[in-house]
Amino acid sequence: MIGWWVAPEYRRWQARSSHEKVEASTRWMLAAYAWLTVLGFVVQLVPNTDRGALADTLAWAVFGTGLVQCLVCTGVLHQALDTYLGTRTVAPRQLALPAALVGAMTALTLTLAALDAVEGGGLAVGLALHGTTAPFAVVFGVTVGRGRVAVALCGFLAALLAGLAATGMPWSGVLAALVIACLGTVLSVFTARSSAWYIAVIRELEEARGVQARLAVTEERLRFSRDLHDVMGRNLSAIALKSELAAQLARRGGAEEASVEQMTEVQRIARESQSEVRAVVRGYRDVDLATELQGARGILRAAGVDCRADNGGSRLPVPVQAALGWVVREGATNVLRHADATWCTVWVGADSAGGTALLVMENDGVRAASGAGGRKGSGLEGLRERLDGVGGTLRVERDEERGTFRLTAQVPLGAEDARRAGRQGGADGTHGTNAADAKSGDGARRANGEDTPGGRDLEDGTGRSGAREPGTYGKDTAE
Incomplete structure (x- = not known):
């Protein structure tokens, strides 16, 4: 009772x-x-x-x-x-x-x-x-x-x-x-x-x-609008002037060649503008794994979340790092918006035998069960679509008893990239074990000479330890 x-x-x-x-x-x-x-x-x-x-x-x-x-x-x-x-x-x-x-x-x-x-x-x-x-x-x-x-x-x-x-x-x-x-x-x-x-x-x-988060979004919008204005302002003005000149030449008659010349120039400027806008947008869409890890660590710590990150994938192929960078970005956003976490850990590594890159992001901010995904094209559903584009997978695990939430992303490597990642991971001395071992925690313990559950402690350069590699973290739940 x-x-x-x-x-x-x-x-x-x-x-x-x-x-x-x-x-x-x-x-x-x-x-x-x-x-x-x-x-x-x-x-x-x-x-x-x-x-x-x-x-x-x-x-x-x-x-x-x-x-x-x-x-x-x-x-x-x-x-x-x-x-x-x-x-x-x-x-x-x-x-x-x-x-x-x-x-x-x-x-x-x-x-x-x-x-x-x-x-x-x-x-x-x-x-x-x-x-x-x-x-x-x-x-x-x-x-x-x-x-x-x-x-x-x-x-x-x-x-x-x-x-x-x-x-x-x-x-x-x-x-x-x-x-x-x-x-x-x-x-x-x-x-x-x-x-x-x-x-x-x-x-x-x-x-x-909450105000700080809204100000950060507003600042990003202002930066984007400023960059777009700097790129498009002059070109749009030039297009308007040359189009007006071409129209006046066409009305006068006998100036078809000059009018065509002006419209050709308008076409050239428009194509240049299109390329420049794509470059601006690409700067916002492309992500770098190391930059995203650093940004997630900074913004989460500013929000009072003890974030530790171990980037064993610093030498992964650029497309793989970009895909995993999106996972870090969305995971950090979810911790800020939908979780009540006090700590968050991020681990990245490569499985040279299986030819895959692995990212595990975990926090202790589980609340009452609610829809984890978002509308199509955003949130975790959007992440799955991005990873599907490079042959990757995303797994979501909740442990209600321990109050933890874990994102696990796997992205395949090319054959040569997998061998290179394995050699470089072994040379680093900290990521010579494969990612399959990292998921079970056995590889992380063997790499550190330990035999304790949960993997080895990580440090963030401050001398503090407490973040842990994804070893025997919690129990797996259905995707």
Whole structure:
């Protein structure tokens, strides 16, 4: 029965992004703080009363009222936090009931102190008063501004001092109870406001991350438009002028030869423009594997993802590197847009025996199952089409238990290219094993002299290790 409820909740939790998990856990811990103060400090009045049935009844009344206050304040807490964040507001009447409960609990606690029915004197009374004010202080502290909180706190402490003095307690006990209640209330307000501020900062960072991605796209569009304008602006102006001149010559009559000459020049400029536009677009369409690996590593680290890349395919044929470069580009885009990853590894190698190049890209950003592909010609479907053009394959693997997502791309090499890649990989000393071994992890372990699961650790030049070759990563799932 418990598993039937826990499994869906766990899947919903895993589907949340990092900032959503942080915000939810912060809200829960703030609610738990209020409950723990009541259960830890107010309840100690029950076993520490020694004046008969009346004192026991008052102690239980204080504890019961504290539980009711916790229930009411927990119901208002999320709305109070949203008030601090500026998304909702709490009506003053919603704070009236918790405030009345605080007053009732304080009066009952002071009555117990006046009856001298609390063992521990001022210390026990002060702890009980701390538990009394904590739930309401958490809600009130994030609902109103700091100035109003300070005024309300000073007024409450003044009234509390008068009440403690009226109980007939020794002044040492009065001061002890007042100091503990004051520190506890200030702590509750500080905890609430700092937690709300923390949530606000997390939201701002997430929004800034989205803005940064949109700015990067806008900058790329501006760069492309600038390059296209530089290439086409002059040529289009020349075409327009020469076409107009040819039309005027044709209207005059007797200038057919000059008109034909102008139109021939227009044709030449148009063909040149076509070639130049193709060159511009080719610069955006052609990809280089080393450049894409470097770019993916930089942009993922800027987004807070620890990206490690091991380029064993630096000497692969240019067409193969271009095909694998597209896999790296699309994989990095998917990590940024559709994953919630903290690390990402990319491994490239060549299988000299099988005559194929292999790229494995893995991250820990799996969310709830959703369509991995995109519309035809884009996303993973577009990658499959590109790899089909060079005889390659793309395999997608998800491990829900480990929370990992892996792209595996294989591109065939020519016979001579395969032999060359195998010789160069062996000369490098780190990629002499074939890619089939790399997929199982055995080749990577043999190359490093290790026999541990998961392959060897990789380093990115910073001295840190943690990215791993694709050895026994997770379990394979259906494509």
